[in-house]
Amino acid sequence: MLQVWxxxxxxxxxxxxxxxxxxxxxxxxxxxxxxxxxxxxxGVGPMKEETKQRVxxxxxxxxxxxNAIAQNFARRxxxxxxxxxxxxxxxxxxxxxxxxxxxxxxGAKVKEMGYDLLxxxxxxxxxxxxxxxxxxxxxDACIILGATDTPRELEQLKALEEGGHPFCLVNQHFxxxxxxxxxxxxQKGSYLAVRHLxxxxxxxxxxxxxxxxxxxxxxxxxxxxxxxxxxxxxxxDPGGSQPHLYYEGNYSRTSGYRAAARLFEHRYEIDAxxxxxxxxxxxxMQGLRELGWEAGRDFAVVGxxxxxxxxxxxxxxxxxxxxxxxxxxxxxxxLLSSLNGEAPAAFQTKLDTELVVRQSCGKxx
Amino acid sequence: MLQVWxxxxxxxxxxxxxxxxxxxxxxxxxxxxxxxxxxxxxGVGPMKEETKQRVxxxxxxxxxxxNAIAQNFARRxxxxxxxxxxxxxxxxxxxxxxxxxxxxxxGAKVKEMGYDLLxxxxxxxxxxxxxxxxxxxxxDACIILGATDTPRELEQLKALEEGGHPFCLVNQHFxxxxxxxxxxxxQKGSYLAVRHLxxxxxxxxxxxxxxxxxxxxxxxxxxxxxxxxxxxxxxxDPGGSQPHLYYEGNYSRTSGYRAAARLFEHRYEIDAxxxxxxxxxxxxMQGLRELGWEAGRDFAVVGxxxxxxxxxxxxxxxxxxxxxxxxxxxxxxxLLSSLNGEAPAAFQTKLDTELVVRQSCGKxx
DNA sequence: TTGTAGGCGTTATCAG
DNA sequence: CTGATAACGCCTACAA
Numbered sequence: 001m002l003q004v005w006x007x008x009x010x011x012x013x014x015x016x017x018x019x020x021x022x023x024x025x026x027x028x029x030x031x032x033x034x035x036x037x038x039x040x041x042x043g044v045g046p047m048k049e050e051t052k053q054r055v056x057x058x059x060x061x062x063x064x065x066x067n068a069i070a071q072n073f074a075r076r077x078x079x080x081x082x083x084x085x086x087x088x089x090x091x092x093x094x095x096x097x098x099x100x101x102x103x104x105x106x107g108a109k110v111k112e113m114g115y116d117l118l119x120x121x122x123x124x125x126x127x128x129x130x131x132x133x134x135x136x137x138x139x140d141a142c143i144i145l146g147a148t149d150t151p152r153e154l155e156q157l158k159a160l161e162e163g164g165h166p167f168c169l170v171n172q173h174f175x176x177x178x179x180x181x182x183x184x185x186x187q188k189g190s191y192l193a194v195r196h197l198x199x200x201x202x203x204x205x206x207x208x209x210x211x212x213x214x215x216x217x218x219x220x221x222x223x224x225x226x227x228x229x230x231x232x233x234x235x236x237d238p239g240g241s242q243p244h245l246y247y248e249g250n251y252s253r254t255s256g257y258r259a260a261a262r263l264f265e266h267r268y269e270i271d272a273x274x275x276x277x278x279x280x281x282x283x284x285m286q287g288l289r290e291l292g293w294e295a296g297r298d299f300a301v302v303g304x305x306x307x308x309x310x311x312x313x314x315x316x317x318x319x320x321x322x323x324x325x326x327x328x329x330x331x332x333x334x335l336l337s338s339l340n341g342e343a344p345a346a347f348q349t350k351l352d353t354e355l356v357v358r359q360s361c362g363k364x365x
Numbered sequence: 366m367l368q369v370w371x372x373x374x375x376x377x378x379x380x381x382x383x384x385x386x387x388x389x390x391x392x393x394x395x396x397x398x399x400x401x402x403x404x405x406x407x408g409v410g411p412m413k414e415e416t417k418q419r420v421x422x423x424x425x426x427x428x429x430x431x432n433a434i435a436q437n438f439a440r441r442x443x444x445x446x447x448x449x450x451x452x453x454x455x456x457x458x459x460x461x462x463x464x465x466x467x468x469x470x471x472g473a474k475v476k477e478m479g480y481d482l483l484x485x486x487x488x489x490x491x492x493x494x495x496x497x498x499x500x501x502x503x504x505d506a507c508i509i510l511g512a513t514d515t516p517r518e519l520e521q522l523k524a525l526e527e528g529g530h531p532f533c534l535v536n537q538h539f540x541x542x543x544x545x546x547x548x549x550x551x552q553k554g555s556y557l558a559v560r561h562l563x564x565x566x567x568x569x570x571x572x573x574x575x576x577x578x579x580x581x582x583x584x585x586x587x588x589x590x591x592x593x594x595x596x597x598x599x600x601x602d603p604g605g606s607q608p609h610l611y612y613e614g615n616y617s618r619t620s621g622y623r624a625a626a627r628l629f630e631h632r633y634e635i636d637a638x639x640x641x642x643x644x645x646x647x648x649x650m651q652g653l654r655e656l657g658w659e660a661g662r663d664f665a666v667v668g669x670x671x672x673x674x675x676x677x678x679x680x681x682x683x684x685x686x687x688x689x690x691x692x693x694x695x696x697x698x699x700l701l702s703s704l705n706g707e708a709p710a711a712f713q714t715k716l717d718t719e720l721v722v723r724q725s726c727g728k729x730x
Numbered sequence: 731t732t733g734t735a736g737g738c739g740t741t742a743t744c745a746g
Numbered sequence: 747c748t749g750a751t752a753a754c755g756c757c758t759a760c761a762a
Binding site: 020022023024034035037038042044066067069070071072073074075 | 754756
């Protein structure tokens with residue numbers, strides 16, 4: 001930054017004269033000490049109402065605003081909540097819907113609690129990891145989105161934990177660990193989805209799952225299995241006895257589209273598909289349509305996420321709603337209030353999911 | 366934050382002992398002064414290779430990381446680039462696609478240039494505006510997304526300018542002002558879209574525009590008009606002589622859906638529609654389908670944005686691609702390098718758009 | 731109820 | 747090439 005400091009406290013930035021007002025000047029004008037100015041602005045300690053007014057007035061006439069950097073420096077904290085987003089291409093795997101909802105939820109709460117939101121976009125290589133953000137003390141805590149259950153990721157999370165850096169995972173569970181987590185009940189969501197198909201009279205229900213490194217994929221499989229077994233049916237399974245009932249994609253639309261071809265070969269053994277997210281469901285519907293098989297007419301489909309996209313497909317897609325906004329908001333709230341010691345340090349929460357019925361399962365029932 | 370400082374420099378946070386290593390300790394271990402440690406880490410001034418190595422080694426054994434807050438405090442800057450997002454509900458007007466692309470572009474460049482990204486989600490009320498971020502010196506510059514051409518917004522932007530706070534608008538132009546801007550050539554994009562429809566043999570081309578407070582809406586109207594006039598046709602116009610050829614929505618899918626009913630009344634005077642974004646195009650196609658009018662069969666459609674959604678409609682939607690990622694990246698680059706005085710302070714750039722042809726205009730031609 | 735003063739971890743300017 | 751040292755703007759015991 002091209003700037004010059006003058007002796008009288010003014011600063012020239014880019015040819016413009018900036019007057020940076022500090023506490024000192026407010027104190028002088030109000031005829032009090034600097035400490036008193038701080039007290040007024042932080043609302044601490046007892047003080048005479050008159051003094052307070054005098055300070056506030058002085059601050060107003062001088063247009064004083066406390067310098068956040070100096071405050072944070074003195075308080076030995078950054079005032080930032082970091083939010084880690086996975087490497088960009090993955091955004092196309094998850095829906096952008098997922099991120100914008102969670103981010104909005106986090107953003108609202110963070111502001112409410114007087115923090116700022118630092119966005120950390122991961123790079124593809126990312127040798128230096130998010131722990132550096134803590135080391136440099138740029139963030140006081142962080143929320144990690146799109147974490148995967150891989151050895152590398154787990155190692156990094158453990159390092160964070162050992163370093164005593166507060167963090168929280170959203171929509172991802174690590175079995176056997178006690179990380180802070182805010183998750184949704186994907187097992188129940190999937191159970192509801194499959195029950196709905198069963199209620200519609202479907203019996204031969206295939207499951208198109210997403211990548212197994214996300215815990216929610218496992219949860220969904222569990223819910224699918226449970227519903228099938230309760231109905232006395234043999235569920236599909238990775239490597240199980242019913243290979244025509246289990247398929248796997250990576251949550252992208254393209255992977256759903258590709259699955260269509262495989263699924264089509266078994267079309268006479270299938271009357272419904274439950275897809276682990278809307279994007280795959282949409283790709284699947286497209287692929288099968290091209291092969292002459294129409295969702296809602298030739299087979300029933302249920303998606304997952306209840307994203308905006310579910311409303312715009314033809315036919316509109318029945319889907320499982322996940323409270324992403326609330327998950328973000330809750331994660332931020334828990335994390336930040338634990339920093340203040342206002343809440344227990346550890347938490348693991350699971351929010352409820354529900355089914356939103358549209359027309360992709362046909363009109364029978 | 367529940368923490369206690371010990372006399373030996375250690376800190377207890379949430380019951381954990383944190384050792385905060387400072388420059389001082391590195392200096393002691395390396396047997397040099399603190400200033401030398403700084404020089405090594407900032408790579409300034411000449412220094413003996415051996416000294417440098419000694420310092421780096423000491424830093425490594427102590428696991429030293431410079432404290433970013435202290436650095437920024439001393440440098441009198443925040444090291445943050447702020448990104449202002451409009452109030453959440455608007456996210457549903459724009460596509461989330463728009464934001465995730467731009468944000469990714471900004472994020473990549475910001476990291477590359479050694480800054481951090483502070484996300485500023487606007488509140489609905491938002492009495493206190495983004496100028497406070499500058500006053501509190503939380504950001505060194507900011508990028509404003511989703512700005513509207515309204516008196517209130519303009520006033521705020523002028524205040525920023527007068528305060529000497531560097532900012533940049535993306536995808537929004539203010540006629541008569543010299544704000545920093547990175548825009549796309551929406552007039553050309555629209556021209557291409559309409560030319561394509563003309564080339565397909567369409568003559569009676571309606572235009573479904575978005576909210577007029579965005580400059581891009583005006584640009585699109587211009588492009589539409591230009592193409593129509595060049596073809597010797599009378600374009601639709603707000604309040605013009607051809608009311609059946611001009612419609613207005615607010616960029617949401619729902620507004621496109623609603624426009625379908627109005628448009629349907631004029632179906633015998635229309636053989637194509639150019640929609641100002643994909644979401645409205647999709648809503649429109651849905652609405653008209655429900656009325657028995659099929660895109661690609663009964664009429665041609667072109668959308669705008671080339672969002673993910675354009676690929677998943679039926680039929681796939683011909684659309685205008687806008688380089689959102691590049692726009693974000695460029696805005697960040699220009700803004701940040703102007704801070705360093707490495708680039709001229711003011712810039713106004715317009716990036717190119719192009720047409721992506723799919724099947725929504727039928728197969729004739 | 732208010733003032734004094736030490737400290738936060740750097741940067742950057744001088745000497746040497 | 748390196749070492750002192752004065753900021754930077756605010757917080758917060760402790761003293762009055």
